[in-house]
Amino acid sequence: GAGVSQTPSNKVTEKGKYVELRCDPISGHTALYWYRQSLGQGPEFLIYFQGTGAADDSGLPNDRFFAVRPEGSVSTLKIQRTERGDSAVYLCASSLRGLGYQETQYFGPGTRLLVL
């Protein structure tokens, strides 16, 4: 069906608060990726899911960040005790099988997070 969708499109929160960002991948795509993009930089990898499991979470900056994908489709990125440095655009992408090699990742519109 449609492309990758993300909600909310914008989120403003206060330092110390908890936020959840949601990603709905392309139907049928088994692999889902979260990236974070700061102004003037390319996206940086956070975590990758193959089905329901987090296959690689090496990009998560610290234990305040956590993500789930309980049914192998929609994913939620959770940030506890937000800090001003967490302000960025959080991008979600999906791909058909998550093979890496010769496989295209399709990006959602992103969630702009601003921590005041």
Add this chain to the structure above:
Amino acid sequence: QKEVEQNSGPLSVPEGAIASLNCTYSDRVSQSFFWYRQYSGKSPELIMSIYSNGDKEDGRFTAQLNKASQYVSLLIRDSQPSDSATYLCAVNIGLSARQLTFGSGTQLTVLP
């Protein structure tokens, strides 16, 4: 050394000219290379992928890959003002990485 490096620009070319964007990567065994276009305030959009040495053409776009030199480029022929955007080079670094590693992007402006 960053894993994926691009000339940060900005790069300005007149309408109708050829725009040349360059990217180098650190891991010699990397095998999948992508160019994404990102308009201001929008998400990255795939425009080209390339996996084998040589050239790959798609309309006005040509991607070039040289694995020996660890170099990938994107040429845009007959540049149009609508091509003005940031172009991101992305690589599956190494043999088994599923995630993409991006360069910082090159901002292209096509002047009417």
